[in-house]
Amino acid sequence: MDWREQSPENCSIALTLDLVGKPWVLLVLREVFRGLHRFDEIAEHIGISPAVLTRQLHMLVDGGVLERRPYREPGQRPRHEYWLTASGEELFPVLSALKSWGDRHLAGPTGPATIHRHHGCGSPVAVTLRCEAGHRLAGLDEIDVEPGPGAVPLRRSPRS
Template sequence: MARKQVDDWQCSVGRSATILGDRWTLLILREALLGTTRFADFQTNLGIAPDVLTDRLSTLVEYGVMTRNTYQEPGQRVRPAYHLTPAGRELHVIVGAYQQWGDKHLPRPEGPTMTRRAKRTDRPVHVAFVDDLGYEIPADDVASIPTGN
């Protein structure tokens, strides 16, 4: 696997997209957030080619999004297991934003395939911009301002 050229980008969006901007990577993250940890389960659940899965998981491990550990079933060989790091768990917001956008703009006739709820209250949640006082700000009221760096 060739190391990704993250440093080619000055912009954080470009740097992040170099690692995370692939369809398979987002789907791997979705599966990991749902609790999938085993290579074979990722492959089965996603229908992804093993070489592509190996490449994407290796990249996620290399950049600290996931860790690679091992497990062994009785009588079986040692196999890798992949777990999200704290940085990987932070990507729940991104995966949630993708789903939220897709549910709104590319809806399935059968409805959404997943909902998100607060663990403590069981209330539905959504992805939004929130200011430093904790208030939700409509996306149309958010300015993107270059810092000049």
């Protein structure tokens, strides 16, 4: 089966976007990656309404990207912080790639608002595309798309 004959119904990109492609989700994740874990801190920093943030956090917890951890300030009611799960941490290259693209194409004449640096040496962090054998890919012409083990044939509509 050629990939063009494959149904997009179980496409991993579409399934991922269904979880993290909603408005505000990537900005919420950005804040958690940066170290904000409390509802009020996240809401205030990105200017999101409490109702919208509540929905996004519930969706990310239900999707296994974030986990809720209880905490309690002295004299206050119990509340929750939001921390990345292992699968949530795997989304960092996605955010980093979006940031890199924005830095190159949208940052403006003064440059990007933030720079990600390697803690160990101080060099800027870069996202690179490599195959599992370790070869760095220079462009799309080096990538072949083929159906995977979960491929489902495309159902064609009968022509009238």
